[in-house]
Amino acid sequence: MLRQRSPDHGVMAAKPQNNETLASAVEAIAxxxxxxxxRLRRALTHASARGAHAGDYQRLEFxxxxxxxxxxxQMVFDANPKAAEGELSVRLNALVNAETLAEIADEAGISELIQAGSEIRSLSARKRINLRADVMEAVIAVVYLEGGLEAARGFIRRYWEGRSKAETAARRDAKTELQEWAHQMSKAVPVYSVDKREGPDHDPVYTVSAIVDGFEAGVGIGRSKREAEQAAATDILVREGVWQEEENTQ
Structure with missing residues (x-):
């Protein structure tokens, strides 16, 4: 059965926590x-929750x-001694994109520590993904500043190394793959159409069709247009045998 990416958790407004509680939680995670x-509090604070003179995560995210x-x-370079630069770039991009960062933030428990105002509920799904990704990078900066590169490397390897060795780590995203395949098969460019939008404005669900001349349309569902487009592209790639169902994670 085709595995679907877990839905976006969103980021709920966290109850204010004292610095010691946040530090203990991150020490256990990192x-x-x-x-x-x-400094850790700043790394976990969205602008919507910062005080008049307090900072947020943006500088640390950088x-x-x-x-x-x-x-x-370096992890990708060492693990793939025969890979060309193009493959290394694909692997790197897949491991540091916003979706992967947000997923790891959820897995590690970082998302639950984010200090954010109640208006965060109204952000689009994509912006909530970006928020969790940005905070994840800010926390990495904190670990680096506290313990140097070796501490940061240990933390990153804990959550990224397994992903870096997965077969799908070398796979381009579905829309890119479909565009190249469609060009080879019919000299056409895929067209994406939003068929339906359901749910409240703060948590919509999109149904999108991917259309390639000469082939049955693919259909995908997601909490953002981009996610639904990726799922629709995946639908075609799996159906046409370009990708295998059991290997796909989009």
Whole structure:
């Protein structure tokens, strides 16, 4: 049976927690002591919840993004000694994109610690994914600043190494794959059409068709247009035998 990506959890407004509680939780997740609890609070704070003179995660996200990219790039480089630059780039991009970061934030328990205002509920599904991804990078920056590159590498490997070895890590996203396949098969470019939008504005569900000349349309459902388009592209790729069902995760 085709496995679907788990739905976006969204980010609920977290109850305010004191610095010591947040530090203890992140120490357990990251395996690294947190001495600067105020910096950690900033890493976990969305602009909607910051005080008049407090900061949020944005500066730390900038640093964490670079640390993550370096560690994962080396991980992919070492694990794939025969891979060309193009394959290495595909693997790297799949491991540091917003969806993967948000998924790991949920898995590690980081999402539950995000300090956000009640208006976060009205964000689109895509923006909630981006928020969790940004905070994940900010937490990586905290670990790096607390324990250096080795501490950050240990934390990142704990959650990324298994994913880096998966067969699907070398797979491009479904829309990119479908575009190349469609060009080879019919010299056509896939067209995506929103068939239906259901649910409240803050948590919509989209049904999208992917159309390639000469082939049956693919249909996908998702909490954002992009997610539904990826699912529709996957539908065609699996049906036409380009991808195998048991290997697909889109």
């Amino acid at each position: 395996g690294c002591p947190v001495r600067d609890a105020e 640093l964490g993004d670079r640390v993550l990219g370096l560690v994962v790039a």
